[in-house]
Amino acid sequence: MSGHSSSTTVGSLPDTTAESPFVPVALTWLVWSLFAASIAVLIVSVRFGVGWELPGLVAVDGLTVLMWVVVTFFSGIVHSYSRRYMAGSTHKTRFFLATFGFTTSVMALVAADHVALFGFLWVAMGLLMAELIGINEGWKQARAAAAVARKYFLASSALLGVALTALWWTTGATTVSGIGAATDTVGGPVWLIAAGALVLAAMIQSALIPFHGWLLSSMTAPTPASALMHAGFVNAGGILLARFAPVITVDSTLMLAVVALGAASAGGGKLLKSVQTDIKGKLGCSTVGQMGFMIMQAGLGFFGAAITHLVLHGFYKAYQFLSSGEQIEHATPSETTEHTIGRTTSAVGFLVALVTGLAGGVVFTVLTGKGANVDSGLLLTFFVVFTTLHAARSAIQQTSLPAPARYGAVPLVFFPAIVVYAVVYEGVSGLLTVSTATTELTLLHGVIAVGFVGIYVAIETGVHEQSQRLYVTLLNATQPSSDTLLTSKEEYNEY
Template structure:
């Protein structure tokens, strides 16, 4: 195949505790040490509070220490996993240096207060991630994917640089904290330019539609790098909007636009996922949708919910990528292959899921107070109900338990999960220095809610599969640039 001669297998994987090079071992221990230190710093911040900063350069607030804990935890997992995954690879040491370099860059980014330092670290973060995507130098598809990602990340950095320059020009402040303190001076064309470019930079980094192609072409990255990307890197868009929340919340119309672009990706990601056949492709489209939800929560003014979402999604997606090999099934297609669940297959299943979703919404409202009045909090509660219903529906349908036990177990599992989510949300909101900026509901908010119900019903009943035109359009939208597509395994066999 492809003119390559087959080489003998490399044999059994080495014992990583004995034969690992020094650099991977040292960086793995260092990553876990940083996690331990981050936990200690978080506890100290919660216990003692106060302002920790180097004036004009860095500022360590609640968001900083929270992200330090999350990032170092994921990094420690990826480092440990990679010692086995990359065993025998000629790129092992370079891969570990890049992973740790990415970790260090993100840790510095969330602490940066000076706008020039923040912009520089934002660009460095993207360039290091592009290197991880193109880890295997001799694989032309990986290098093509690296080039695609680098173009997107550099574009995001340029947009952010212009936005930061406009904010400096408007406020005269050279720090993020200074800009936040000068919100009363924001407004006019310069503010609108800066705010719009901040949103665009966040959309690119978080792979929202129509900027999702770099993420779908990044499957050439080693699986642990993909886990770090989907659990950490794409969250940068949400962190950017939280950092500059005082800029974004100046005008309710702009926030409505943020909700709209987030909703487009949240629903679009779900549709794109429905036509994917490979595991990592499905996970990539899922990330597009989940990042849409995160951005939408920021647009609703619930920045604590956005950070909570990115943390919980990070845990879920890291696990999904690192265990993706276990999900591969070798099956043959047939005329009777069932592609969708179908709402009408079992009315009792759907009723149990519906009641579980509504009950979850009630629990969330009781614990957080969101949804008690007509406002953006009501839409946030709606999405909690919607997400719980969808997850409960899938669990009821797929769980291999006796019927009565299955119906009874789903509420018993999901209600405590909602309690945990609400508690984490309240804790994160208290830790952040950003206040909630709720807005009134509009017709657009209602249209978004209706569209989500329509997309859910279409996918569950398989309506979208009956239109060849729609199916082809969705399939084309999931295709990365052609030069990043895998052709033959010999093209990336580094042994």
């Protein structure tokens, strides 16, 4: 209306140091203290090569200490961020208690050695994450999302229970370390049940296709809870496979199946992301793909690479979620708006990418020793270089640099990234007690590699958008549970 003006009614941001209740403040300081203590333990562990254990109950090794540092750091960031994000919420104290409880359950999980304790903490971790997803009890969509997630997590826990029971039955060992030491007695149908259940439990927890529904239905969770979920919770699948690596690596056929399942989710997540329009949906589909890549690395026998990937992905995804509000842009579609997310790659751009990738492969091989022989290490090098190069090119394409400058910027971004990846991988591998289980390459490995490249090329060039049937299939696959969708803003009331 002419002459009518409106003014903002939003007050100043709260002073988190003055207005925060005791519980959020205390837990934030406590989790940062745990981070500092974890750093000290890591230094001692690296410097003196020592471990700690309560025989038959808890065993603290390199993977434990590394995960303590990573988990407490992410949790500290989330706690600090949430003191302002949750300010004024009636669920603030409960949110902080659930977040801290989740943190301590993960810390205990990676240290647990007794199979019963490990299974109990796995269940607790899932239930606490479901609590965070549905933290707003007055929002029916949040309750529905929590119910969906809880069903998946309980299914994962049941599968883990089957696996642990089968392994105890066949080995007589009641500890994770004992099971690993008795793998020479593992085999037959009981082992197959245990190994299959472990892989399925990891796939559900890491939201691999076709178990990604719970992740895409969890967008009702507060943004800091989503950051903790995507940066930490979904990584549990990789940790599970690393802990039970001696069981998984008994048979090369199973390892090949794990590679295929991981590759399907890695490529599928990329395709699902291509039809998403909202920020959190894109990030969710990206996580599906990245977790597939992590599981694929485990299937290749490089558990150190899988742990490296989950750590680096955790840093990246935590930042992406906590800064997701800044990525929202208000724009009106026009005739000049690009429809396809892909861009036609010029001959010069392709040549630059090819030369950069080959040089990057040499760098990764020199730094890690992987890729020098014709085995699964060569495939690992290929996948790491390919995905890192793709990420570098995508980052450059989002800038306003002219085309000639982009060609030069790609190697400038790519080479530091591949060096960081290789250095972190070497450091992580040095902490792990799990040995690399290199396997011979097969025809299926080659098919997976070709299919992997084909999906990325199709998306890059926009070829995948030419099929309406494929588009509809992908769009349907990205839909969350209908009960979790907010159809009217009146249905949501934080207070």
